[in-house]
Amino acid sequence: MPLKFIHAADFHLGADLRRLGSDELIETLREAQFGALEKTLAAAVEQQVSFVLICGDLFDSRFPNADIIEKTRKLLSRFSSVPVFILPGTHDFLSDDSVLAGNVLTAGIDNIVVLNDKVQSPYLLPTDDCRLYFLANRSNRSAFSPLAECRIVEGCCHNIALGHGSLSLGGLGVDYDYPLDPKDIEKSGFDYIALGHWHKPRLEKLGKSTLAYSGIPQPLGFSDPENGSVNIVTIGDNGDVNIDRVTTSTVIFKSVSERIYHPRQLINLLETAADNNCILKIDLEYSDKFKEYTEIETIIDKARSRYLLINADNSYPNKPAALPERDSREESNLLIDNFLTELDRLKETDSPQRAGLYEKAAELGLKIIRGEA
Ligand SMILES: [Mn+2]
Structure with a gap:
């Protein structure tokens, strides 16, 4: 029987967004974060998947505020037909006092399983002919692979591993970031390895295993991808893996850098990118002959109403910026x-x-x- 499920990670609910500035903007982005979780659960219903995996950092902290927990509970209980498996990550790692240790999150909601100490790996889903393998992170840094202890138990059609850490590709300085060695993955025999931690989506075929980062569902800064997404994964009986990416974000973070020769260039640039859901960062350099600096501020101010925010504080110096x-x-x-x-x-x-x-x-x-x- 083919298996279909959603792979998500890194919602970072309750993240400190004060660096963005205005309360209104913070509220918009906070709503977008919960909106991304809602879209994920709605996609699960619509696509009739068997379950949803959240591979770490559902929360930005292991001690989220009570209102963040309550909002999350409300959302999860509204989609009571969707089984959701939540793995502790690096921000919300498992400790005796963390939100994912007790039943603060899960009390009275039957469809959520937190993959903590109370749950044995592998977790068997008999109706889906599937086993979930995992090891919950117990600190925010570690030199050990989250999958080091996971060995395949024969007898199930689909073997899926969950982890929150960094794929160790060499030269990336991930030694203490729960490194996953590609050579171990090649030998592991898992059908699919669902990872969280990296905010950019990524897909690797290692041996017979497919390894994927689903990416951040709602970007929170310019180092994140412009749009956020989750993976809808289908595994056929022959082990073939198919992934559909579903966009779950509403707020876009876009950075543009350009060398400006004429004010018209900036006007065009701002018109092309105009989007009321966009937080735009513009990084401008000026050609040596450029003299119309005073116009720059007016052009940007005129465009502000067409964006959620334009971040251009350092982009018009008094003299041309040298390389x-x-x-x-x-x-x-x-x-x-x-x-x-x-x-x-x-x-x-x-x-x-x-x-x-x-x-x-x-x-x-x-x-x-x-x-x-
Ligand atoms: Mn993380």
Whole structure:
């Protein structure tokens, strides 16, 4: 019997979105995150899939606010005909006090199974002739593969593994990021390996196994893909895997960089990309002969109503930006990214009472990096 299911991951519900600025925008993106989960569950009903896999980081923290938990519960119980399996990730990893440990999320909702200590791997789904293999992450970093302990048990038609970590392709610095060795995957014999953690979708055929990242369902920044999606996976009786990608996002993050010779170029660019659901980042360089800087601000301001947000704070300097300056700006953005990621990691492992400390550190650190302190 062929098997059809949805593979999703990395909803990051409850993520701290304050870096975006206005409360209205934060609310829009927060709604879009829940909207992506709703679209995923609605697609499950419409496509008549057997179940939905959420492969880690459903929540942005293992201690989400009560209202985030309640909203998630409401949504999951509204789609009570859809069995949902939730794997702890790196943001919402399993600890004795985490949201995925107790029954805070699942109480009274029969269709959700959290793949925590109370559930044995492999999990047998007799009516689907299928076994799910998993090992819940117990910290936000680890040098071990989440699939290291999973061995196929004979007797089922479909063997599916779930994990939250990084495919170890060499040179990517993922040594402590729950690395999955492609050589192990080749030998594993799983039909499908459903992964979370990477926000960009990816598909690999390793031996007889298909490995996939479904990607982030609602992008949260410019380093994410423009659109978010989940995978509808069909596995035939001969083991053939077919994947349909379903778009689940509403807010688009788009970055454009262009060298400007004439104001008209910018007008065209802004018209082409115009979309009320788009958060646009424009990174402009100017040709040496470009003199109409004062027009730039007016052009951007005129276009604002046609976008959710235009982020162009640094894009019209008083003099043409030379190439080396651009490089150093990219370097400092990378530094800021790494710094904030590292702080996030520390904050996740610390007690929630100390969260304010990390916010202060982030504020001060950013000032120092930007040379404002
Ligand atoms: Mn993750």
